[in-house]
Amino acid sequence: MEEKTELTGAICIGENYLKAELSFEEILLDERLVQGDIWVLKEAFRAVGGLNYRLMAKREYELLIRIAGAYKVLLLNREDGIRFLQQENADEAWIQLKTVMPGAGETQAEKTAGKEAGEIEEGLKTDCYLLGRYRQELTAMNVFDDAVLGILSSCAQKEALTEYLKKMIAQTDAFYYIYDCTQPVLIYTGCDLCYNILDTFSAQLGNALEKLGQKVMYFNLAKQSFKEISSYAKRRFKAVIGMQTNMFYAKWETGRFVHDDMPGPKYNFLFDHPIMLKNYLDQKPYRLYSLTPDGNYAKFIEKYFESPARFLPPGGEDDFSEANRKDYEVVFLGSYGEGPLENLKFVRKTDRQRGYLVNRYILYMRKYLEKTPEQAFEEVLTSFGRTCSKKELIALFHQERWVITELANYYRNKLIKILLEMGIAVHVFGKTWEKCPMQGHPGLIQHPAVYGKDALN
Template structure:
């Protein structure tokens, strides 16, 4: 027989367990959802993890044990715990005892057992020859010093900011996808919806501790206190992670803050390098993942699709023309450099621009000057998007596009450009399922990987993409069609070659899908994120 945790009306069980850990000796089965809602197993405790978990559960919900058969161990909705401790943690249970005393000191004092519990822990320490070490550690736990919170935060919820409506709600979708994946791994997730609530309401979390605080291109991390000297998130405790999916130059106003344990998650290694050098922020390569549209079999009615806007190259040219002479010259040279050397990062192209004029700048001034001409990056992106698509159309390849931006664009004159109404993110997934191939033109992410790339491959379409430094060692031309912006004349032949050989297309699509399902799902990202937390 094993013990199974079940809800009850016995509110005394928590205190009974707190005073006598032998109550939970032996094998114990706990409902998986109960474990998740309590914050999961605290892996920062070296020993007695089962005991501490049961205390957390009982502190929130009256529970008790029921005797059940061995078959409870095999149930999918149950987690099973025993008393086995790893050899390296043998004899470390006293640290958990100290932590428990610190966490539940108020309850023990109210019940009149606090002093007795302290005496018991110290008496054991005296017997085992670690009295001074125990006194020091216990003081830190009762006083809720840094080590106490390092342990305690591991069992707190993960706070996720969502609600940004940008780009068909894609940022909110990312937040929800990651949150759902974390919940599937047993994490407790708390959302703050910035679309439904005034961002200033985040003040409600002031003073709280979290396992992590996550934003997706969120401005919340730069909210200041009334004194204009401190940031709100200096007082919301726990490691903070902000996904930033664009070139870092666009985030300049939001990354001038510096407070402990703040990290940026980026989709491009060169962006991580930029954050570290120019903003002095810790940055981690952590690209977004793909989503699947379902397993139902659909007809692939599009040879080649493209889900994206046409862009606005002329709009950026007009902006350049409107600038004062020195800035206009600088922006124009920057654009010419990016057009001439399309495999350079934006910052490398800007460095060449400054060299052309003999300008030397400190890192701080470099960022200021680049920020002033940041719209040029959009100009270069749109210029090459136009060229890629024009090259495809001139070769007579049919291209199906989606959205209003294509209705009056200059490429509309090509009869093989087939325009469709715009699609939501979810509808876009279905379009990829209906596509034999789908095009991706990088938004100047020279070493990046995007959710579009992952989603196309997970849909079973062959990805057609310009090259990026992220691909070598991860993908090759057995998985996708890779082209070089400097040699666009080669692209039509590559597309026609695969479209003309369905067996080859299927092999490529399946190879790309298999690799992507292994490495680029949100479940994989949740696993990697928790590893980040564990390795801090």
């Protein structure tokens, strides 16, 4: 349990309640004490990890137990409850959970035997989970054995439920599947790549999760030393998330991945083409998943690196104010790059056979723009009569990965040149544009680099 505060974290409102403060122990031992309309402080809801959606019954009750471990829980009658909520500015600071009254709103006909049996069984499963989670506390109160016997008597002739109880008490993986649902999400921040835009994504994701009632912790790679991550080892998290971070590939001196000692799923958002990140994807820390803004990237990772990947682009801004927006006709925030010609000249001089391959690859990609870079590369290899294993193909493709970036630069520059020739002003940002051959054109207007969220203006 967390250290208890003096804040009221939840109130239970009933018609005939006498005002009282309920202790953690009282709520844990008797769920009937917290019937009625339940209101929860948003801060408390988030701090304890919100509702546990992996429980199919008694979610509100289980939440109140966690809240009672760190906050006050009050019983109030209807009149006192309304007065309390008015004083607390409830519309902004509090959440109302569904009313918890056994059988409320149901007729006897609606309570079929099958429905009741299912509800009872799911309720017993939650009780089993609570026994596993609070075994030490119940033992200290000298009621653990009685609680186990009580559930066993309810599970009579239900062998599956008895086995479920054993798993919960033993805290097996089945127990932690439920437990981890209310643990914090750890997000890595402090990345300055791409003009801090990755760090902006991290902040926005964390903020969105917090708004949903999720507890979020942050590890700032720019301000915290790597050694500090050792204090997170063995801790349980609902998830660990990074934005194209190399943190997931860090190892102890023994050679073991640091994140193998942090149970739970890890998610690394990868924004560049996966071949650019081969050194990351060749390694597979325990339960690491890739998230990408491009469905083809996800397919590529799963096919060639045999690693789980999902298409999940980051969200945008839904409350952006245009008050400070500049009146620019066309804005381009990316960096300048010269295109493939100089690299191609170098390759031709150093390795003629490789030069032929790269030249064909560039021409093929320019001709078949609907092809993905990997499809084009495979088809070019086939045209040369070369057959490769997955590993060999990836090694060759990785060697020529620069073509993808430089072809993007080629079309980027071509587009900007066309806009300038049409008399359209293009505003560019950052020092890289000082190398641009179009520098000096009156329509190409250079500005200092902008970082992160400031780019929206």
